[in-house]
Amino acid sequence: MWVVEVITNEEEILKGLAEAVIKGNEEKSTELAQEALKMRIDPYDAIMNGCSKGMNVVSDLYEKKEMFVPEILLSADAMYAALDILRPHLKVDTTVKKPAKIVIGVAQGDIHDIGKNLVKMMLDVAGFEIVDLGRDIAPEAYIEKANEANADIVAISALMTTSMMNIEPVIKGIKDKNLKAKVVVGGAPISSEFAEEIGADGYADDAVSAVRLVKKLMGG
Amino acid sequence: MTRMTSGERMQAIMMGKKPDRVPVNPFVMGYAAQITGISIGDYYADGDKCFEAQFAAMRLHGYDVTPMYGYASAGPWEFGGEIGFPYKSGHSAPYVIKHPVNSVEDVENLEVPDFDKELPGAYGIADILGKRCYELGMPVTFQSGSTFTAASVVAETSLFLRWVIKEPKILHLLLDKVSDMYVNALEYFAEKYGAEKCMPFDGGPVESNTLLSPKQFKEFAYPHMEKLHMKIKELGFPAVLMHPCADQNLNIPYYIELREKMNWQGRYIWLFGPETPVPDQIKAFGDHDIICGNVDPPSLQTRSYEEVVMMCKENIEQGKDSPSGFILAPGCEFPPGAAPIKLMAMMDAAEKFGRYD
Numbered sequence: 001m002w003v004v005e006v007i008t009n010e011e012e013i014l015k016g017l018a019e020a021v022i023k024g025n026e027e028k029s030t031e032l033a034q035e036a037l038k039m040r041i042d043p044y045d046a047i048m049n050g051c052s053k054g055m056n057v058v059s060d061l062y063e064k065k066e067m068f069v070p071e072i073l074l075s076a077d078a079m080y081a082a083l084d085i086l087r088p089h090l091k092v093d094t095t096v097k098k099p100a101k102i103v104i105g106v107a108q109g110d111i112h113d114i115g116k117n118l119v120k121m122m123l124d125v126a127g128f129e130i131v132d133l134g135r136d137i138a139p140e141a142y143i144e145k146a147n148e149a150n151a152d153i154v155a156i157s158a159l160m161t162t163s164m165m166n167i168e169p170v171i172k173g174i175k176d177k178n179l180k181a182k183v184v185v186g187g188a189p190i191s192s193e194f195a196e197e198i199g200a201d202g203y204a205d206d207a208v209s210a211v212r213l214v215k216k217l218m219g220g
Numbered sequence: 221m222t223r224m225t226s227g228e229r230m231q232a233i234m235m236g237k238k239p240d241r242v243p244v245n246p247f248v249m250g251y252a253a254q255i256t257g258i259s260i261g262d263y264y265a266d267g268d269k270c271f272e273a274q275f276a277a278m279r280l281h282g283y284d285v286t287p288m289y290g291y292a293s294a295g296p297w298e299f300g301g302e303i304g305f306p307y308k309s310g311h312s313a314p315y316v317i318k319h320p321v322n323s324v325e326d327v328e329n330l331e332v333p334d335f336d337k338e339l340p341g342a343y344g345i346a347d348i349l350g351k352r353c354y355e356l357g358m359p360v361t362f363q364s365g366s367t368f369t370a371a372s373v374v375a376e377t378s379l380f381l382r383w384v385i386k387e388p389k390i391l392h393l394l395l396d397k398v399s400d401m402y403v404n405a406l407e408y409f410a411e412k413y414g415a416e417k418c419m420p421f422d423g424g425p426v427e428s429n430t431l432l433s434p435k436q437f438k439e440f441a442y443p444h445m446e447k448l449h450m451k452i453k454e455l456g457f458p459a460v461l462m463h464p465c466a467d468q469n470l471n472i473p474y475y476i477e478l479r480e481k482m483n484w485q486g487r488y489i490w491l492f493g494p495e496t497p498v499p500d501q502i503k504a505f506g507d508h509d510i511i512c513g514n515v516d517p518p519s520l521q522t523r524s525y526e527e528v529v530m531m532c533k534e535n536i537e538q539g540k541d542s543p544s545g546f547i548l549a550p551g552c553e554f555p556p557g558a559a560p561i562k563l564m565a566m567m568d569a570a571e572k573f574g575r576y577d
Binding site: 024065068069070071073074077107108109110111114117136160161162163164165166188189190191193194197 | 250306308309310311312313315316377378381382384385386429430431432433436466470517518519521522555556557558
């Protein structure tokens with residue numbers, strides 16, 4: 001009887017975490033993350049079957065244009081509040097393959113980072129390790145960081161026809177240095193044709209498809 | 221039909237008459253700097269240079285619209301924040317360095333810029349350009365919106381977007397103060413140059429449906445837009461250049477509502493993004509307003525001359541017979557780095573496929 005009750009409570013906590021993320025309720029997600037630890041729920045389960053599950057629903061609703069950026073920002077706040085509590089308690093399993101590492105930033109000359117931040121959050125939730133360089137980032141900085149971090153992916157966004165021209169030098173630099181990183185691009189003025197022309201490894205037109213693209217490139 | 225000058229062509233379309241051909245508004249800003257050998261930074265920081273670059277570009281290419289001043293990050297400087305001018309690689313417009321609003325208290329303490337003494341922020345630059353236009357008999361075009369986009373940069377943007385849900389009252393207070401700045405601008409330009417000589421310019425990307433739901437647009441953007449447009453009507457401006465930037469398809473019912481509620485004799489010139497099909501624009505506004513084309517701006521930079529001509533041809537064929545007139549245009553600013561031959565392609569397409577005789 002006792003075992004059944006624990007399972008039910010665990011399910012409720014996970015369901016509650018997902019709902020708190022969907023509704024953007026930071027207070028609730030904080031409370032439930034603490035509760036999960038108290039109940040000795042595996043933090044990995046709480047993240048994957050609670051927070052991430054909620055964020056996947058958010059992604060679907062965003063893709064269907066049933067949820068927009070203000071709600072997503074609050075969902076992200078709720079999710080990160082829970083992650084801050086749960087992540088320090090994750091067990092380190094050395095037998096598990098390390099997640100792919102992604103260096104992300106906004107192209108040089110561009111300060112528009114809302115799109116980049118959404119992509120970063122979705123990739124984070126999908127389990128990738130993120131190195132966020134920020135905005136208005138010079139091509140050399142991407143190349144240097146991709147080399148230093150041994151990155152699998154470099155993700156660059158641009159919102160201007162002027163700044164999008166600063167992506168190609170990153171791709172060229174990565175190829176010249178024979179780095180393993182694949183370069184993915186996105187942002188309002190960029191098209192799949194443009195991505196192909198400059199030699200990018202992939203193009204995504206929103207945050208949800210960016211995750212799909214990166215998973216595909218990583219063989220997922 | 222006798223060949224018209226650019227002035228005659230624009231006058232004809234504004235009067236609801238058929239011009240000799242479809243006019244061209246290439247929505248040139250930073251491009252004018254690039255082809256006249258000045259920096260884009262100087263173009264935005266100096267009203268005289270901005271005027272001269274655009275005046276040279278319009279004469280060089282022979283397009284039909286006159287110089288104007290404005291940029292998407294308007295607002296923060298006027299409210300006491302700090303902007304940077306675009307002098308670095310990749311920059312194409314002024315950008316925000318310091319937002320004047322970073323908390324609820326900042327909104328409560330925010331003072332609406334005063335136009336009675338020294339003009340606030342970039343309005344001083346816009347006024348220099350406006351005066352140069354006025355002296356040559358050209359319309360004085362100045363920024364009168366959008367309130368929502370300006371407010372989104374007056375406040376730190378991600379905080380602003382969170383307030384859409386968490387602090388609706390504070391958001392309305394901020395939007396009200398920003399719209400009051402635009403009321404002051406409308407009154408200033410109407411009084412100085414005469415409303416009949418001016419054309420306010422309203423538009424912005426932050427209310428687009430890539431960021432905002434139509435419900436949120438109705439609740440937050442619409443009321444302040446209506447307030448300003450009622451002021452435009454009251455002051456007697458004859459036309460407004462409207463640029464609902466990026467994908468605003470879900471907001472169109474509210475722009476229609478605005479048009480109907482205004483019951484205004486003046487004319488809107490609608491310049492939507494490439495996401496909004498020209499036939500949809502004609503259906504919504506074509507009976508009384510001028511519709512602009514919406515050629516994909518990045519393609520003007522990346523596609524060949526021949527491809528740009530064909531894109532413009534398609535745009536012209538869709539819009540040419542709109543009941544109240546059509547102007548060939550890109551769906552947003554002409555790319556500053558595009559080759560001059562691409563603008564020539566727009567002009568050639570208008571000459572070849574846009575003639576009415």
